[in-house]
Amino acid sequence: MEIIKQLQQDFAAFLANTDFGGQPTELYEPIAYTILQSGKRLRPMLCLLACDMFGGDENEALWPALALETFHNFTLIHDDIMDKAPVRRGKPTVYQKWNADIAILSGDAMLAKAFQFALKPKKGAELARQLGQVAIEICEGQQMDLNFETQQSVTIEDYLKMIRLKTAVLLATALQMGATVANAKEADIQRLYDFGINLGMSFQLQDDILDLYSDVEVFGKRHGGDIADNKKTYLYLRALEMASEKDRQRLEQLFSLRIDHDETEKIEEVEEIYNRLHVKEAVEQVMLDYDRRAFECLAAVDLPEERKAHLKTYAELLSGRKK
Protein backbone atom coordinates (compact mmCIF):
# COMPACT_ATOMS: atom_id res chain seq x y z
CA MET A 1 0.00 0.00 0.00
CA GLU A 2 1.57 3.22 -1.21
CA ILE A 3 -0.12 5.44 1.36
CA ILE A 4 1.05 3.34 4.31
CA LYS A 5 4.66 3.50 3.13
CA GLN A 6 4.29 7.21 2.50
CA LEU A 7 2.98 7.92 6.00
CA GLN A 8 5.72 5.80 7.53
CA GLN A 9 8.32 7.82 5.63
CA ASP A 10 6.67 11.10 6.58
CA PHE A 11 6.68 10.17 10.23
CA ALA A 12 10.29 8.98 10.10
CA ALA A 13 11.31 12.31 8.54
CA PHE A 14 9.31 14.30 11.09
CA LEU A 15 10.87 12.37 13.95
CA ALA A 16 14.37 12.78 12.52
CA ASN A 17 13.82 16.56 12.38
CA THR A 18 12.60 16.80 15.96
CA ASP A 19 14.94 18.45 18.42
CA PHE A 20 14.39 16.68 21.72
CA GLY A 21 16.96 18.84 23.52
CA GLY A 22 20.69 18.82 24.15
CA GLN A 23 21.93 19.75 27.61
CA PRO A 24 22.54 18.10 30.00
CA THR A 25 23.50 15.20 27.73
CA GLU A 26 22.79 12.62 30.47
CA LEU A 27 19.12 13.62 30.19
CA TYR A 28 18.82 13.80 26.42
CA GLU A 29 21.02 10.99 25.13
CA PRO A 30 18.75 8.28 26.57
CA ILE A 31 15.77 9.95 24.90
CA ALA A 32 17.37 9.94 21.45
CA TYR A 33 18.74 6.43 22.08
CA THR A 34 15.25 5.12 22.80
CA ILE A 35 13.05 6.91 20.34
CA LEU A 36 15.37 6.80 17.34
CA GLN A 37 15.61 3.00 17.49
CA SER A 38 13.52 1.62 14.72
CA GLY A 39 10.12 0.34 15.75
CA LYS A 40 6.86 -0.34 13.99
CA ARG A 41 5.63 3.16 14.88
CA LEU A 42 2.24 1.51 15.34
CA ARG A 43 0.66 4.35 17.36
CA PRO A 44 1.79 7.17 15.05
CA MET A 45 0.57 5.15 12.07
CA LEU A 46 -2.87 4.61 13.59
CA CYS A 47 -3.08 8.35 14.28
CA LEU A 48 -2.02 9.36 10.77
CA LEU A 49 -4.29 6.81 9.11
CA ALA A 50 -7.28 7.94 11.19
CA CYS A 51 -6.63 11.54 10.18
CA ASP A 52 -6.21 10.55 6.54
CA MET A 53 -9.46 8.61 6.65
CA PHE A 54 -11.43 11.73 7.56
CA GLY A 55 -9.50 13.88 5.08
CA GLY A 56 -7.64 15.82 7.79
CA ASP A 57 -4.38 17.71 7.48
CA GLU A 58 -1.41 15.35 7.83
CA ASN A 59 0.82 18.21 9.01
CA GLU A 60 -1.44 18.68 12.02
CA ALA A 61 -1.64 14.94 12.72
CA LEU A 62 2.13 14.53 12.77
CA TRP A 63 2.21 16.33 16.14
CA PRO A 64 -0.06 13.93 18.05
CA ALA A 65 1.68 11.08 16.18
CA LEU A 66 4.97 12.33 17.64
CA ALA A 67 3.35 12.80 21.04
CA LEU A 68 2.11 9.19 20.99
CA GLU A 69 5.49 7.75 20.04
CA THR A 70 7.27 9.87 22.64
CA PHE A 71 4.74 8.86 25.27
CA HIS A 72 4.97 5.17 24.34
CA ASN A 73 8.76 5.25 24.61
CA PHE A 74 8.50 6.95 28.01
CA THR A 75 6.39 4.01 29.23
CA LEU A 76 8.99 1.55 27.92
CA ILE A 77 11.84 3.29 29.76
CA HIS A 78 9.98 3.34 33.08
CA ASP A 79 8.49 -0.16 32.67
CA ASP A 80 11.95 -1.60 31.99
CA ILE A 81 13.13 -0.31 35.38
CA MET A 82 10.18 -1.96 37.11
CA ASP A 83 10.47 -5.19 35.12
CA LYS A 84 14.29 -5.24 35.52
CA ALA A 85 14.45 -5.87 31.78
CA PRO A 86 18.07 -5.89 30.60
CA VAL A 87 17.39 -5.77 26.86
CA ARG A 88 14.80 -4.22 24.56
CA ARG A 89 14.81 -4.41 20.77
CA GLY A 90 18.16 -6.19 21.02
CA LYS A 91 19.90 -3.35 22.88
CA PRO A 92 20.52 -2.64 26.57
CA THR A 93 17.64 -0.84 28.24
CA VAL A 94 18.21 2.74 29.43
CA TYR A 95 18.45 1.85 33.11
CA GLN A 96 21.05 -0.82 32.25
CA LYS A 97 23.10 1.31 29.87
CA TRP A 98 22.99 4.38 32.13
CA ASN A 99 21.31 3.92 35.52
CA ALA A 100 17.88 3.96 37.15
CA ASP A 101 18.06 7.66 38.12
CA ILE A 102 18.73 8.67 34.52
CA ALA A 103 16.00 6.33 33.30
CA ILE A 104 13.48 7.86 35.70
CA LEU A 105 14.42 11.42 34.78
CA SER A 106 14.68 11.06 31.01
CA GLY A 107 11.34 9.23 31.10
CA ASP A 108 9.81 12.12 33.02
CA ALA A 109 11.15 14.59 30.47
CA MET A 110 9.68 12.50 27.65
CA LEU A 111 6.26 12.51 29.29
CA ALA A 112 6.41 16.31 29.49
CA LYS A 113 7.62 16.52 25.87
CA ALA A 114 4.73 14.31 24.77
CA PHE A 115 2.31 16.90 26.16
CA GLN A 116 4.25 19.70 24.47
CA PHE A 117 3.89 17.93 21.13
CA ALA A 118 0.20 17.15 21.64
CA LEU A 119 -0.45 20.83 22.35
CA LYS A 120 0.92 22.04 19.00
CA PRO A 121 -2.09 21.67 16.65
CA LYS A 122 -5.13 23.92 16.71
CA LYS A 123 -6.99 21.27 18.72
CA GLY A 124 -4.07 20.98 21.13
CA ALA A 125 -6.05 21.35 24.35
CA GLU A 126 -8.34 18.49 23.34
CA LEU A 127 -5.41 16.30 22.29
CA ALA A 128 -3.55 16.99 25.53
CA ARG A 129 -6.66 16.04 27.50
CA GLN A 130 -6.83 12.76 25.61
CA LEU A 131 -3.16 12.16 26.32
CA GLY A 132 -3.63 12.94 30.03
CA GLN A 133 -6.52 10.51 30.22
CA VAL A 134 -4.66 7.67 28.56
CA ALA A 135 -1.49 8.35 30.58
CA ILE A 136 -3.39 7.87 33.81
CA GLU A 137 -5.09 4.72 32.54
CA ILE A 138 -1.74 3.24 31.51
CA CYS A 139 -0.30 3.90 34.97
CA GLU A 140 -3.30 2.07 36.40
CA GLY A 141 -2.75 -0.84 34.00
CA GLN A 142 0.95 -1.08 34.84
CA GLN A 143 0.17 -1.02 38.56
CA MET A 144 -2.38 -3.82 38.11
CA ASP A 145 0.22 -5.81 36.19
CA LEU A 146 2.75 -5.32 39.03
CA ASN A 147 0.11 -6.36 41.55
CA PHE A 148 -0.60 -9.59 39.65
CA GLU A 149 2.96 -10.78 40.35
CA THR A 150 2.20 -11.25 44.04
CA GLN A 151 -1.59 -11.49 43.92
CA GLN A 152 -2.87 -14.95 44.92
CA SER A 153 -5.77 -15.12 42.54
CA VAL A 154 -6.24 -13.10 39.37
CA THR A 155 -9.57 -13.39 37.60
CA ILE A 156 -9.94 -13.36 33.83
CA GLU A 157 -11.94 -10.18 34.26
CA ASP A 158 -9.01 -8.54 36.13
CA TYR A 159 -6.66 -9.64 33.39
CA LEU A 160 -8.80 -8.25 30.59
CA LYS A 161 -9.12 -4.97 32.44
CA MET A 162 -5.36 -4.83 32.89
CA ILE A 163 -4.53 -5.38 29.21
CA ARG A 164 -7.21 -2.91 28.20
CA LEU A 165 -5.58 -0.27 30.41
CA LYS A 166 -2.00 -1.21 29.69
CA THR A 167 -2.20 -1.77 25.94
CA ALA A 168 -5.53 -1.24 24.21
CA VAL A 169 -6.32 2.31 25.36
CA LEU A 170 -3.20 3.74 23.73
CA LEU A 171 -4.09 2.29 20.33
CA ALA A 172 -7.61 3.61 20.80
CA THR A 173 -6.29 7.06 21.76
CA ALA A 174 -4.00 7.11 18.73
CA LEU A 175 -7.03 6.68 16.48
CA GLN A 176 -9.05 9.16 18.55
CA MET A 177 -6.34 11.80 18.19
CA GLY A 178 -6.06 11.39 14.44
CA ALA A 179 -9.83 11.66 14.07
CA THR A 180 -9.94 14.66 16.42
CA VAL A 181 -7.37 16.57 14.39
CA ALA A 182 -9.44 15.83 11.28
CA ASN A 183 -12.59 17.22 12.93
CA ALA A 184 -14.49 13.94 12.69
CA LYS A 185 -17.94 13.72 14.28
CA GLU A 186 -18.10 12.74 17.98
CA ALA A 187 -19.89 9.47 17.20
CA ASP A 188 -17.29 8.48 14.61
CA ILE A 189 -14.42 9.34 16.95
CA GLN A 190 -16.04 7.02 19.50
CA ARG A 191 -16.42 4.22 16.93
CA LEU A 192 -12.80 4.53 15.96
CA TYR A 193 -11.81 4.52 19.63
CA ASP A 194 -13.79 1.31 20.12
CA PHE A 195 -12.14 -0.16 17.05
CA GLY A 196 -8.79 0.56 18.73
CA ILE A 197 -9.81 -1.01 22.03
CA ASN A 198 -10.92 -4.23 20.39
CA LEU A 199 -7.90 -4.31 18.11
CA GLY A 200 -5.60 -3.78 21.11
CA MET A 201 -7.24 -6.58 23.08
CA SER A 202 -6.87 -8.88 20.09
CA PHE A 203 -3.18 -7.94 19.66
CA GLN A 204 -2.40 -8.56 23.30
CA LEU A 205 -4.06 -11.97 23.30
CA GLN A 206 -2.13 -12.79 20.15
CA ASP A 207 1.06 -11.77 21.98
CA ASP A 208 0.14 -14.09 24.83
CA ILE A 209 -0.30 -16.95 22.37
CA LEU A 210 2.86 -16.17 20.42
CA ASP A 211 4.96 -16.30 23.58
CA LEU A 212 4.56 -20.08 23.53
CA TYR A 213 3.34 -20.92 20.04
CA SER A 214 5.57 -19.10 17.63
CA ASP A 215 8.67 -19.49 15.59
CA VAL A 216 11.29 -17.99 17.91
CA GLU A 217 13.37 -16.92 14.93
CA VAL A 218 10.54 -14.81 13.56
CA PHE A 219 9.08 -13.53 16.82
CA GLY A 220 12.46 -12.75 18.37
CA LYS A 221 11.56 -13.55 21.96
CA ARG A 222 12.51 -16.63 23.96
CA HIS A 223 10.06 -19.52 23.79
CA GLY A 224 7.75 -19.58 26.82
CA GLY A 225 9.27 -16.50 28.45
CA ASP A 226 5.96 -15.68 30.14
CA ILE A 227 5.87 -19.14 31.72
CA ALA A 228 9.47 -18.88 32.90
CA ASP A 229 8.61 -15.51 34.48
CA ASN A 230 5.43 -16.88 36.14
CA LYS A 231 3.39 -14.31 34.21
CA LYS A 232 -0.31 -14.77 34.72
CA THR A 233 -1.28 -14.34 31.07
CA TYR A 234 -4.63 -15.13 29.52
CA LEU A 235 -3.36 -18.61 28.55
CA TYR A 236 -2.57 -19.44 32.17
CA LEU A 237 -5.79 -18.02 33.59
CA ARG A 238 -7.87 -19.76 30.97
CA ALA A 239 -6.03 -23.02 31.60
CA LEU A 240 -6.80 -22.76 35.33
CA GLU A 241 -10.46 -22.31 34.47
CA MET A 242 -10.54 -25.32 32.15
CA ALA A 243 -8.32 -27.63 34.20
CA SER A 244 -9.18 -30.54 36.46
CA GLU A 245 -8.42 -30.03 40.13
CA LYS A 246 -5.19 -31.99 39.70
CA ASP A 247 -3.95 -29.99 36.71
CA ARG A 248 -4.94 -26.74 38.39
CA GLN A 249 -2.89 -27.52 41.46
CA ARG A 250 0.06 -28.55 39.34
CA LEU A 251 -0.12 -25.34 37.29
CA GLU A 252 -0.27 -23.19 40.41
CA GLN A 253 2.68 -25.11 41.77
CA LEU A 254 4.70 -24.62 38.58
CA PHE A 255 3.86 -20.90 38.51
CA SER A 256 5.13 -20.42 42.03
CA LEU A 257 8.59 -21.85 41.30
CA ARG A 258 11.42 -19.38 41.67
CA ILE A 259 12.03 -17.52 38.45
CA ASP A 260 15.67 -18.61 38.29
CA HIS A 261 14.60 -22.27 38.42
CA ASP A 262 15.59 -24.31 35.35
CA GLU A 263 12.94 -23.25 32.92
CA THR A 264 13.06 -25.77 30.06
CA GLU A 265 11.35 -28.61 31.90
CA LYS A 266 8.84 -26.27 33.47
CA ILE A 267 7.87 -24.76 30.11
CA GLU A 268 7.53 -28.22 28.57
CA GLU A 269 5.28 -29.43 31.36
CA VAL A 270 3.05 -26.34 31.20
CA GLU A 271 2.86 -26.63 27.43
CA GLU A 272 1.82 -30.25 27.75
CA ILE A 273 -1.04 -29.28 30.09
CA TYR A 274 -2.11 -26.39 27.85
CA ASN A 275 -2.14 -28.67 24.82
CA ARG A 276 -4.12 -31.34 26.58
CA LEU A 277 -6.72 -28.73 27.58
CA HIS A 278 -6.76 -27.06 24.13
CA VAL A 279 -6.03 -23.72 25.75
CA LYS A 280 -4.53 -22.23 22.62
CA GLU A 281 -7.74 -22.81 20.68
CA ALA A 282 -9.85 -21.33 23.45
CA VAL A 283 -7.73 -18.17 23.60
CA GLU A 284 -7.70 -17.89 19.82
CA GLN A 285 -11.47 -17.94 19.89
CA VAL A 286 -11.58 -14.99 22.30
CA MET A 287 -8.96 -13.18 20.24
CA LEU A 288 -10.96 -13.63 17.06
CA ASP A 289 -14.07 -12.35 18.84
CA TYR A 290 -12.23 -9.09 19.67
CA ASP A 291 -10.93 -8.95 16.15
CA ARG A 292 -14.41 -9.34 14.70
CA ARG A 293 -15.82 -6.68 17.02
CA ALA A 294 -13.00 -4.34 16.03
CA PHE A 295 -13.88 -4.52 12.36
CA GLU A 296 -17.58 -4.12 13.14
CA CYS A 297 -16.75 -0.83 14.86
CA LEU A 298 -14.78 0.28 11.83
CA ALA A 299 -17.64 -0.75 9.55
CA ALA A 300 -20.00 1.45 11.60
CA VAL A 301 -17.96 4.61 10.95
CA ASP A 302 -20.09 6.93 8.84
CA LEU A 303 -17.82 7.18 5.79
CA PRO A 304 -17.75 5.50 2.37
CA GLU A 305 -15.99 2.15 2.58
CA GLU A 306 -13.20 3.28 0.25
CA ARG A 307 -12.14 5.94 2.75
CA LYS A 308 -11.61 3.24 5.38
CA ALA A 309 -9.53 1.03 3.10
CA HIS A 310 -6.04 2.17 4.19
CA LEU A 311 -6.67 1.85 7.91
CA LYS A 312 -8.42 -1.46 7.36
CA THR A 313 -5.54 -2.85 5.34
CA TYR A 314 -3.01 -1.67 7.89
CA ALA A 315 -4.93 -3.28 10.76
CA GLU A 316 -5.33 -6.49 8.79
CA LEU A 317 -1.62 -6.59 8.08
CA LEU A 318 -0.90 -6.19 11.78
CA SER A 319 -3.41 -8.76 12.93
CA GLY A 320 -2.05 -11.26 10.47
CA ARG A 321 -5.19 -11.46 8.36
CA LYS A 322 -3.18 -10.22 5.42
CA LYS A 323 0.38 -11.30 4.75
Place this chain on the structure above:
Amino acid sequence: MEIIKQLQQDFAAFLANTDFGGQPTELYEPIAYTILQSGKRLRPMLCLLACDMFGGDENEALWPALALETFHNFTLIHDDIMDKAPVRRGKPTVYQKWNADIAILSGDAMLAKAFQFALKPKKGAELARQLGQVAIEICEGQQMDLNFETQQSVTIEDYLKMIRLKTAVLLATALQMGATVANAKEADIQRLYDFGINLGMSFQLQDDILDLYSDVEVFGKRHGGDIADNKKTYLYLRALEMASEKDRQRLEQLFSLRIDHDETEKIEEVEEIYNRLHVKEAVEQVMLDYDRRAFECLAAVDLPEERKAHLKTYAELLSGRKK
Protein backbone atom coordinates in the same frame (compact mmCIF):
# COMPACT_ATOMS: atom_id res chain seq x y z
CA MET B 1 -3.31 39.53 56.04
CA GLU B 2 -6.90 38.39 55.63
CA ILE B 3 -6.64 37.67 51.90
CA ILE B 4 -3.62 35.39 52.30
CA LYS B 5 -5.40 33.31 54.93
CA GLN B 6 -8.51 33.25 52.78
CA LEU B 7 -6.65 31.98 49.70
CA GLN B 8 -4.87 29.36 51.79
CA GLN B 9 -8.22 28.13 53.07
CA ASP B 10 -9.74 28.18 49.59
CA PHE B 11 -6.89 26.12 48.22
CA ALA B 12 -7.02 23.67 51.12
CA ALA B 13 -10.75 23.18 50.51
CA PHE B 14 -10.24 22.77 46.76
CA LEU B 15 -7.50 20.20 47.33
CA ALA B 16 -9.60 18.32 49.88
CA ASN B 17 -12.42 18.09 47.33
CA THR B 18 -10.19 16.79 44.56
CA ASP B 19 -10.66 13.17 43.60
CA PHE B 20 -7.22 11.91 42.59
CA GLY B 21 -8.53 8.43 41.81
CA GLY B 22 -9.12 5.20 43.68
CA GLN B 23 -8.14 1.94 41.98
CA PRO B 24 -5.63 0.34 42.07
CA THR B 25 -5.02 1.56 45.60
CA GLU B 26 -1.24 0.95 45.30
CA LEU B 27 -1.19 3.73 42.70
CA TYR B 28 -3.45 6.23 44.42
CA GLU B 29 -2.64 5.88 48.12
CA PRO B 30 0.89 7.28 47.68
CA ILE B 31 -0.57 10.26 45.80
CA ALA B 32 -3.00 11.14 48.59
CA TYR B 33 -0.32 10.39 51.20
CA THR B 34 2.04 12.88 49.58
CA ILE B 35 -0.18 15.73 48.51
CA LEU B 36 -2.45 15.80 51.54
CA GLN B 37 0.47 16.26 53.92
CA SER B 38 0.45 19.84 55.04
CA GLY B 39 2.94 22.05 53.28
CA LYS B 40 3.32 25.76 52.72
CA ARG B 41 1.47 25.48 49.40
CA LEU B 42 3.91 28.10 48.19
CA ARG B 43 3.35 27.55 44.46
CA PRO B 44 -0.46 27.53 44.63
CA MET B 45 -0.32 30.68 46.77
CA LEU B 46 1.87 32.50 44.26
CA CYS B 47 -0.51 31.50 41.48
CA LEU B 48 -3.61 32.61 43.37
CA LEU B 49 -2.02 35.89 44.49
CA ALA B 50 -0.88 36.70 40.95
CA CYS B 51 -4.39 36.09 39.66
CA ASP B 52 -5.87 38.19 42.47
CA MET B 53 -3.46 41.01 41.72
CA PHE B 54 -4.79 41.35 38.17
CA GLY B 55 -8.38 40.96 39.28
CA GLY B 56 -8.78 37.50 37.74
CA ASP B 57 -11.30 34.81 38.65
CA GLU B 58 -10.10 32.78 41.62
CA ASN B 59 -12.19 29.79 40.54
CA GLU B 60 -10.19 29.60 37.33
CA ALA B 61 -6.85 30.07 39.13
CA LEU B 62 -7.53 27.21 41.55
CA TRP B 63 -6.94 24.74 38.68
CA PRO B 64 -3.39 25.79 37.80
CA ALA B 65 -2.76 26.14 41.56
CA LEU B 66 -3.74 22.49 41.95
CA ALA B 67 -1.68 21.57 38.88
CA LEU B 68 1.38 23.26 40.40
CA GLU B 69 1.03 21.53 43.76
CA THR B 70 0.45 18.16 42.10
CA PHE B 71 3.42 18.69 39.83
CA HIS B 72 5.65 19.81 42.72
CA ASN B 73 4.74 16.72 44.74
CA PHE B 74 5.49 14.52 41.72
CA THR B 75 9.02 15.97 41.65
CA LEU B 76 9.44 15.26 45.36
CA ILE B 77 8.43 11.60 44.97
CA HIS B 78 10.83 10.99 42.09
CA ASP B 79 13.67 13.08 43.58
CA ASP B 80 13.43 11.14 46.83
CA ILE B 81 14.12 7.89 44.92
CA MET B 82 17.20 9.44 43.28
CA ASP B 83 18.43 11.06 46.50
CA LYS B 84 17.67 7.90 48.51
CA ALA B 85 15.94 10.20 51.02
CA PRO B 86 14.29 8.13 53.77
CA VAL B 87 12.20 10.92 55.30
CA ARG B 88 10.34 14.00 54.07
CA ARG B 89 8.27 16.35 56.22
CA GLY B 90 8.91 13.99 59.13
CA LYS B 91 7.36 10.96 57.43
CA PRO B 92 8.80 8.08 55.38
CA THR B 93 9.15 8.91 51.69
CA VAL B 94 6.96 7.04 49.22
CA TYR B 95 9.72 4.78 47.92
CA GLN B 96 10.56 3.84 51.52
CA LYS B 97 7.00 3.31 52.69
CA TRP B 98 6.01 1.40 49.55
CA ASN B 99 8.78 0.72 47.03
CA ALA B 100 10.61 2.34 44.13
CA ASP B 101 8.29 0.88 41.46
CA ILE B 102 5.25 2.34 43.15
CA ALA B 103 7.06 5.66 43.64
CA ILE B 104 7.94 5.83 39.95
CA LEU B 105 4.44 4.97 38.83
CA SER B 106 2.45 7.14 41.22
CA GLY B 107 4.79 10.00 40.33
CA ASP B 108 4.10 9.43 36.64
CA ALA B 109 0.36 9.47 37.29
CA MET B 110 0.71 12.74 39.22
CA LEU B 111 2.57 14.36 36.34
CA ALA B 112 -0.27 13.37 34.00
CA LYS B 113 -2.85 14.60 36.53
CA ALA B 114 -1.03 17.94 36.77
CA PHE B 115 -1.55 18.43 33.03
CA GLN B 116 -5.20 17.42 33.35
CA PHE B 117 -5.71 20.09 36.02
CA ALA B 118 -3.83 22.77 34.08
CA LEU B 119 -6.07 22.10 31.06
CA LYS B 120 -9.31 22.85 32.93
CA PRO B 121 -9.59 26.67 32.65
CA LYS B 122 -10.45 28.54 29.47
CA LYS B 123 -6.76 29.26 28.93
CA GLY B 124 -5.92 25.60 29.53
CA ALA B 125 -3.80 25.08 26.43
CA GLU B 126 -1.57 28.01 27.37
CA LEU B 127 -1.29 26.84 30.98
CA ALA B 128 -0.43 23.30 29.91
CA ARG B 129 2.28 24.67 27.60
CA GLN B 130 3.74 26.60 30.53
CA LEU B 131 3.63 23.45 32.66
CA GLY B 132 5.32 21.41 29.93
CA GLN B 133 8.08 23.97 29.61
CA VAL B 134 8.77 24.13 33.33
CA ALA B 135 8.58 20.33 33.68
CA ILE B 136 11.36 19.91 31.14
CA GLU B 137 13.48 22.61 32.77
CA ILE B 138 13.11 20.97 36.16
CA CYS B 139 14.24 17.62 34.74
CA GLU B 140 17.29 19.42 33.34
CA GLY B 141 17.97 21.02 36.73
CA GLN B 142 17.65 17.73 38.58
CA GLN B 143 19.99 16.03 36.11
CA MET B 144 22.56 18.82 36.56
CA ASP B 145 22.26 18.39 40.32
CA LEU B 146 22.85 14.63 39.98
CA ASN B 147 25.84 15.33 37.73
CA PHE B 148 27.39 17.66 40.32
CA GLU B 149 27.75 14.73 42.72
CA THR B 150 30.47 13.17 40.60
CA GLN B 151 31.61 16.19 38.60
CA GLN B 152 35.17 17.23 39.44
CA SER B 153 34.70 20.95 39.15
CA VAL B 154 31.42 22.84 39.34
CA THR B 155 31.50 26.54 38.52
CA ILE B 156 29.38 29.11 40.31
CA GLU B 157 27.73 29.78 36.97
CA ASP B 158 26.79 26.06 36.68
CA TYR B 159 25.39 26.13 40.17
CA LEU B 160 23.27 29.21 39.58
CA LYS B 161 21.92 27.68 36.38
CA MET B 162 21.08 24.49 38.25
CA ILE B 163 19.11 26.19 41.04
CA ARG B 164 17.35 28.40 38.50
CA LEU B 165 16.20 25.27 36.66
CA LYS B 166 15.52 23.16 39.70
CA THR B 167 13.82 25.70 41.93
CA ALA B 168 13.30 29.21 40.59
CA VAL B 169 11.46 28.42 37.34
CA LEU B 170 8.58 26.73 39.16
CA LEU B 171 7.93 29.78 41.36
CA ALA B 172 8.14 31.94 38.25
CA THR B 173 5.72 29.66 36.40
CA ALA B 174 3.29 29.74 39.32
CA LEU B 175 3.12 33.52 39.03
CA GLN B 176 2.97 33.34 35.23
CA MET B 177 0.02 30.93 35.38
CA GLY B 178 -1.94 33.09 37.81
CA ALA B 179 -1.35 36.16 35.65
CA THR B 180 -2.24 34.23 32.49
CA VAL B 181 -5.58 33.12 33.90
CA ALA B 182 -6.28 36.76 34.82
CA ASN B 183 -5.54 37.91 31.25
CA ALA B 184 -2.65 40.14 32.28
CA LYS B 185 -0.62 41.87 29.56
CA GLU B 186 2.33 39.91 28.09
CA ALA B 187 4.84 42.43 29.47
CA ASP B 188 3.40 42.19 32.98
CA ILE B 189 3.35 38.40 32.86
CA GLN B 190 7.04 38.53 31.97
CA ARG B 191 7.79 40.94 34.85
CA LEU B 192 6.00 38.69 37.28
CA TYR B 193 7.89 35.70 35.88
CA ASP B 194 11.18 37.54 36.44
CA PHE B 195 10.05 38.44 39.95
CA GLY B 196 9.58 34.71 40.56
CA ILE B 197 12.99 33.78 39.15
CA ASN B 198 14.79 36.27 41.37
CA LEU B 199 12.70 35.35 44.39
CA GLY B 200 13.42 31.67 43.79
CA MET B 201 17.17 32.27 43.49
CA SER B 202 17.09 34.24 46.71
CA PHE B 203 15.12 31.50 48.51
CA GLN B 204 17.52 28.79 47.39
CA LEU B 205 20.58 30.74 48.53
CA GLN B 206 18.83 31.33 51.84
CA ASP B 207 18.25 27.56 52.08
CA ASP B 208 21.94 26.98 51.44
CA ILE B 209 22.81 29.38 54.26
CA LEU B 210 20.22 27.98 56.66
CA ASP B 211 21.61 24.47 56.25
CA LEU B 212 24.56 25.55 58.37
CA TYR B 213 23.48 28.78 60.04
CA SER B 214 20.09 28.16 61.55
CA ASP B 215 18.37 27.06 64.66
CA VAL B 216 17.89 23.34 64.00
CA GLU B 217 14.74 23.31 66.14
CA VAL B 218 13.09 25.93 63.93
CA PHE B 219 14.41 24.84 60.56
CA GLY B 220 13.82 21.14 61.20
CA LYS B 221 16.79 19.82 59.25
CA ARG B 222 20.04 18.46 60.63
CA HIS B 223 22.81 21.03 61.07
CA GLY B 224 25.25 20.99 58.15
CA GLY B 225 23.44 18.24 56.27
CA ASP B 226 24.69 19.60 52.93
CA ILE B 227 28.29 19.37 54.16
CA ALA B 228 27.81 15.84 55.46
CA ASP B 229 26.37 14.88 52.04
CA ASN B 230 29.25 16.57 50.14
CA LYS B 231 26.71 18.83 48.42
CA LYS B 232 28.37 21.46 46.30
CA THR B 233 26.17 24.34 47.42
CA TYR B 234 26.76 28.01 46.80
CA LEU B 235 28.51 28.29 50.19
CA TYR B 236 31.04 25.64 49.23
CA LEU B 237 31.67 26.97 45.73
CA ARG B 238 32.03 30.51 47.00
CA ALA B 239 34.39 29.33 49.73
CA LEU B 240 36.58 27.60 47.11
CA GLU B 241 36.71 30.84 45.18
CA MET B 242 37.69 32.92 48.22
CA ALA B 243 40.05 30.41 49.83
CA SER B 244 43.82 30.27 49.91
CA GLU B 245 45.38 27.34 48.05
CA LYS B 246 45.77 25.50 51.36
CA ASP B 247 42.14 25.99 52.45
CA ARG B 248 40.92 25.10 48.99
CA GLN B 249 42.77 21.80 49.00
CA ARG B 250 41.49 21.01 52.49
CA LEU B 251 37.90 21.79 51.51
CA GLU B 252 38.13 19.58 48.43
CA GLN B 253 39.58 16.85 50.58
CA LEU B 254 36.81 17.16 53.16
CA PHE B 255 34.15 17.13 50.43
CA SER B 256 35.49 13.90 49.00
CA LEU B 257 35.22 11.96 52.24
CA ARG B 258 32.79 9.08 52.15
CA ILE B 259 29.32 10.22 53.11
CA ASP B 260 29.06 7.71 55.96
CA HIS B 261 32.23 9.18 57.51
CA ASP B 262 31.76 10.68 61.01
CA GLU B 263 30.23 13.99 60.13
CA THR B 264 30.46 16.13 63.27
CA GLU B 265 34.17 16.87 63.05
CA LYS B 266 33.95 17.41 59.31
CA ILE B 267 31.11 19.90 59.63
CA GLU B 268 32.95 21.76 62.37
CA GLU B 269 36.10 22.05 60.33
CA VAL B 270 34.24 23.25 57.23
CA GLU B 271 32.31 25.73 59.31
CA GLU B 272 35.55 27.06 60.77
CA ILE B 273 36.95 27.63 57.26
CA TYR B 274 33.70 29.26 56.07
CA ASN B 275 33.68 31.57 59.08
CA ARG B 276 37.29 32.55 58.63
CA LEU B 277 36.59 33.44 54.98
CA HIS B 278 33.31 35.25 55.78
CA VAL B 279 31.51 33.03 53.28
CA LYS B 280 28.13 33.52 54.92
CA GLU B 281 28.30 37.29 54.46
CA ALA B 282 29.36 36.93 50.83
CA VAL B 283 26.46 34.59 50.05
CA GLU B 284 24.02 36.81 51.92
CA GLN B 285 25.13 39.68 49.71
CA VAL B 286 24.30 37.71 46.55
CA MET B 287 21.02 36.59 48.07
CA LEU B 288 20.03 40.15 48.88
CA ASP B 289 20.92 41.21 45.34
CA TYR B 290 18.45 38.67 43.97
CA ASP B 291 15.93 39.78 46.54
CA ARG B 292 16.31 43.42 45.52
CA ARG B 293 16.02 42.58 41.83
CA ALA B 294 12.89 40.55 42.56
CA PHE B 295 11.11 43.50 44.13
CA GLU B 296 12.26 45.77 41.31
CA CYS B 297 10.53 43.45 38.86
CA LEU B 298 7.37 43.55 40.96
CA ALA B 299 7.59 47.35 41.14
CA ALA B 300 7.74 47.50 37.33
CA VAL B 301 4.40 45.71 36.92
CA ASP B 302 1.95 48.17 35.39
CA LEU B 303 -0.63 48.22 38.19
CA PRO B 304 -1.37 50.59 41.08
CA GLU B 305 0.83 49.74 44.06
CA GLU B 306 -2.14 48.81 46.24
CA ARG B 307 -2.99 45.97 43.87
CA LYS B 308 0.47 44.47 44.42
CA ALA B 309 0.27 44.71 48.21
CA HIS B 310 -0.89 41.14 48.95
CA LEU B 311 1.69 39.42 46.79
CA LYS B 312 4.38 41.76 48.09
CA THR B 313 3.47 41.05 51.71
CA TYR B 314 3.38 37.32 51.07
CA ALA B 315 6.81 37.36 49.41
CA GLU B 316 8.22 39.50 52.20
CA LEU B 317 6.89 37.09 54.80
CA LEU B 318 8.55 34.21 52.98
CA SER B 319 11.86 35.95 52.49
CA GLY B 320 11.98 36.90 56.16
CA ARG B 321 11.72 40.65 55.56
CA LYS B 322 8.51 40.66 57.56
CA LYS B 323 7.94 38.55 60.64
